[in-house]
Amino acid sequence: MTRTVVCLDGLDPAYLDAVETPALDALAERGREGTCEAAVPTLTNVNNAAITTARPPADHGIPGNTLFDPDIGEREYVRSAEHRQADTWLEEVADGGGDAAAIVVKEKLRDLLFGERVDAASAEEPPARLEAAVGEAPGVYSGEASAWALAAAAHVRETRDPDVLYVSTTDVVPHKHEPGTAAAADWVQALDAGLAALARPGDELVVTADHGMSAKSLCVDLPTVLANAGYDAEVVRCIRDAHTYHHRNLGGAAYVHLDGAGDGALDLLADVEGVDRVLDREAAADRYRLPADRIGDALVLGTEESVFGPIGGDAETAVDGDPEATHATVGLRSHGSAHERTVPYVTTTGAALDSTVDARRAVSGRE
Numbered sequence: 001m002t003r004t005v006v007c008l009d010g011l012d013p014a015y016l017d018a019v020e021t022p023a024l025d026a027l028a029e030r031g032r033e034g035t036c037e038a039a040v041p042t043l044t045n046v047n048n049a050a051i052t053t054a055r056p057p058a059d060h061g062i063p064g065n066t067l068f069d070p071d072i073g074e075r076e077y078v079r080s081a082e083h084r085q086a087d088t089w090l091e092e093v094a095d096g097g098g099d100a101a102a103i104v105v106k107e108k109l110r111d112l113l114f115g116e117r118v119d120a121a122s123a124e125e126p127p128a129r130l131e132a133a134v135g136e137a138p139g140v141y142s143g144e145a146s147a148w149a150l151a152a153a154a155h156v157r158e159t160r161d162p163d164v165l166y167v168s169t170t171d172v173v174p175h176k177h178e179p180g181t182a183a184a185a186d187w188v189q190a191l192d193a194g195l196a197a198l199a200r201p202g203d204e205l206v207v208t209a210d211h212g213m214s215a216k217s218l219c220v221d222l223p224t225v226l227a228n229a230g231y232d233a234e235v236v237r238c239i240r241d242a243h244t245y246h247h248r249n250l251g252g253a254a255y256v257h258l259d260g261a262g263d264g265a266l267d268l269l270a271d272v273e274g275v276d277r278v279l280d281r282e283a284a285a286d287r288y289r290l291p292a293d294r295i296g297d298a299l300v301l302g303t304e305e306s307v308f309g310p311i312g313g314d315a316e317t318a319v320d321g322d323p324e325a326t327h328a329t330v331g332l333r334s335h336g337s338a339h340e341r342t343v344p345y346v347t348t349t350g351a352a353l354d355s356t357v358d359a360r361r362a363v364s365g366r367e
């Protein structure tokens with residue numbers, strides 16, 4: 001019997017309304033289905049770490065895709081197990097002599113979640129034995145990468161019968177295609193077919209997602225807003241990473257390092273169009289169980305329609321517009337804010353999930 005947790009990246013519940021999913025339905029028939037809350041910021045790293053450690057960001061230490069050290073003024077992409085502050089379920093099982101296996105799409109996620117302690121593989125740097133078994137891994141920016149990850153996991157399940165198995169797909173399709181489109185339907189049906197091949201009778205499975213996805217129409221340039229009011233602040237967009245194809249580094253959450261600029265800056269931000277909510281460090285850490293020493297002085301969350309990013313200028317990912325402007329029109333699908341918090345889940349054990357942090361416990365049967 002294998003205990004399997006599957007994270008279907010970016011599977012907003014709206015995608016399931018539009019398509020028949022016989023495999024997911026069959027799993028739900030064995031147990032339970034519903035929706036639960038992803039951790040905020042609603043990002044891949046934050047929630048994959050929450051799912052695999054069964055702990056909130058305050059404990060696992062991953063507050064986003066970028067870490068900023070105000071003491072030395074340097075930013076670093078989150079991509080290594082060294083950044084994580086709690087063990088994953090799979091590391092614990094492997095350390096205890098059990099067989100733990102994982103398949104993810106991006107190499108950065110493999111390194112972050114599993115380091116060297118778990119036999120984990122990515123579609124980005126696929127082992128030859130997996131490609132020989134399930135075919136050449138498609139590019140990590142392709143719509144087929146998720147189906148490949150599930151097929152590779154099914155192969156591992158079938159041939160090796162691991163004690164625990166983790167699978168995480170990629171969200172390139174929901175970033176590019178809204179629910180109801182043919183491309184979105186193809187993606188969901190491929191995920192469902194992948195689950196049908198992965199799930200063996202008698203196995204325990206939990207299937208959930210790391211975040212939803214919203215159509216975004218407004219970009220807000222927070223550094224320009226602050227600079228116009230005389231504040232010299234550092235704005236760290238939580239989604240910012242080395243993979244810009246999906247979301248152009250535009251998401252609905254940012255940490256603000258004020259360097260002593262004071263509360264006036266937070267009041268100012270709270271009134272800006274496209275800003276849903278501003279929480280100071282303590283309030284953000286308390287409400288969203290975030291690591292207080294890694295989130296700067298405040299968390300700024302966008303509305304359902306807004307993202308944060310640079311407007312005009314030379315930055316590779318800048319939105320078209322006047323470099324002096326604080327707002328610009330955009331058209332993309334993204335996440336990061338509290339509006340992408342609701343995600344679907346299915347458990348074969350019948351366990352209910354309140355949040356993605358509960359996913360591991362729903363199969364492992366222990367605290």
Ligand SMILES: [Zn+2]
Nearest residue numbers: 009010044171
């Ligand atoms: Zn994701």
